[in-house]
Amino acid sequence: MDLRPFPRAVGQPALHRRRAGLADRVCSRPLLAGALAQGGGARARGDRLFRRRGLRDPLRDHPESGHLVLLRGQGAGGPGLPLPRRPAPALHLPSPLAERALLRRPGGPQRRSALPALRAQGGAAMIRVESVSKWYGLVVGVNRISLELEPGVTGLLGVNGAGKSTLLNLMAGLLRPSSGTVSLDGQSVFANPAALRHIGTCPSPDHLYEELTGLQFVELMGRLSGLPAAQARARARASCDAVAMGEEAGKRIRSMSKGMRQKVKMAQxxxxxxxxxxxDEPLNGMDPPSRAQTIAAIRRWGEEGRCVLVSSHMLHEVEAMTSRILLLHHGKLLASGEVPQVRQAIASRPMRVFMRCAKARFLASEMIGWDCLASLSFGSDGRSLTAEVSDTGAFRTRLSDLMAERDLGLEILNPLDDNLAAVFSYLVA
Known part of the structure; x- marks a missing residue:
């Protein structure tokens, strides 16, 4: 028997893999994860199996390591999926995709009650984050965040390092909060299969098996989630079609472009x-046609009643999907809600309004005495005005009254910073 060290993961002891008797199939029940996916007797059988084969149990020693090992052999259990007929090393189950799929299995580590409202009635899910903080040693990932995620599409905005990925991992049950709670319809999501069955996550980093095709990988994630083989196969094809993979789904992942790998992660x-x-950053690496297809798909999922949270630091991408935003900065939630409502709440910032009319000079002479006007400037054509308004409600009322009295020949009235880019720049300045 030849046991060699498995590549060391950061902060973990060396694991081992078996090099003899490798088969051309991937087991649907990972050997070293059997205790996590099962319970009771499977736990004891797994312990005996570890001792007999001289392997350390990473799940017992490091339950939150986020890395599992999948040994490829006929005796590991389950018929699994066919692989290309060539020798290949043991598969290193990466976090978060494979581990989350295991945690979604019906016989997961903690047998909590299911979500009857979701499963029996097909009702809408709602994630609630209450005073959640996450620390990495002395570094604060997120700081006392509270929010509710309701059906529809919500954009999660923030610069790099703002805490977007940390918040998503907390909501996906991949991280345990340092304080506070994350719940789905009243149930904690961390290590809770009953809640995790209703959550799908597309992480920013790639955690894919390069030798599998895109369709095989998505099917494998379905099997690890507890779906029967036939259902996993059908659902994998439907999921690949939903993200417009087409014939690319039959290619090996190692030969796929960055944009197509993103689609594989969304399909799983x-x-x-x-x-x-x-x-998490689903549009990274996609070409313009793929971006348009993915944005349309995300909007469709929101219209179907799903809760969809999309993180990005590209404002125009989020604006194309939704007007509802969450804005993170330095781990804190600065704003949430519809973009116009958030803009109205920034009372300390005057709103700029662009106007074009035939009687621009007369309009300026009337407006100059208004208390709600902070400043006024003319355009180069002599017909356009840009006003900085401190009280938009009062400004609209005064302008409407003036237009009712006089014909100003107003052609354009357009708020210049009632948009996502302006809100973002004001709040993080």
């Missing part, structure tokens, strides 16, 4: 038909 997030979708 859909395979178990979750009520909640958490998408």
């Amino acid at each position: 997030a859909l395979v178990h038909e979750p009520k909640v979708l958490l998408l």
Whole structure:
């Protein structure tokens, strides 16, 4: 028997893998994860199996390591999926995709009650985050965040390092909060299969098996989630079609472009038909046609009643999907709600309004004495005005009264910073 060290993961002891008797199939029940996916007797059988084969149990020694090992052999259990007929090393189950799929299995580590409202009635899910903080040693990832994620599409905005990925991982059950709670319809999501079955996540980093095709990988994630083989196969094909993979789904992942790998990750997030979708930078690396297809798909999922949270630092991308935003900065939630409502709440910032009319000079002479006007400037054509308004409600009322009295020949009245880019720049300045 030849046991060699498995590549060391950061902060973990060396694991081991078996090099003899490798088969051309991937087991649907990972050997070293059997205790996590099962319970009771499976736990004892797993312990005996570890001792007999001289392997350390990473799940017992490091339950939150986020890395599992999948040994490829006929005796590991389950018929699994066919692989290309060539020798290949043991598969290193990466976090978060494979581990989350295991945690979604019906016989997961903690047998809590299911979500009857979701499963019996097909009702809408809602994630609630209450005073959640996450610390990495002395570094604060997120700081006392409270929010509710309701059906529809919500954009999660923030510069790099703002805490977007940390918040998504907390909501996906991949991280345990340092304080506070994350719940789905009243149930904690961390290590809770009953809640995790309704959550799909598309992480920003790639955690994919390069030798599998895109379709095989999505099917494998379905099997690890507890779907029967036939259902996993059908759901994998439907999920690949939903993200417009087409014939590319039959290619090996190692030969795929960055944009197509993104679609594989989105397809695996859909395979178990979750009520909640958490998408971390899903449009990275996509070409313009793929971006348009993905934006349309995300909007469609929101219209179907799913809770969809999409993180990005590209404002125009989020604006194309939704007007509802969450804005993070330095781990804190600065604003939430519809963009116009958030803009109205920034009372300390005057709103700029562009106007074009035939009687621009007369309009300026009337407006100059208004208390709600902070400043006024003319355009180069002599017909356009840009006003900085401190009280938009009073400004609209005064302008409407003036237009009722006089014909100003007003052609354009357009708020210049009632948009996502302006809100973002004001709040993080």
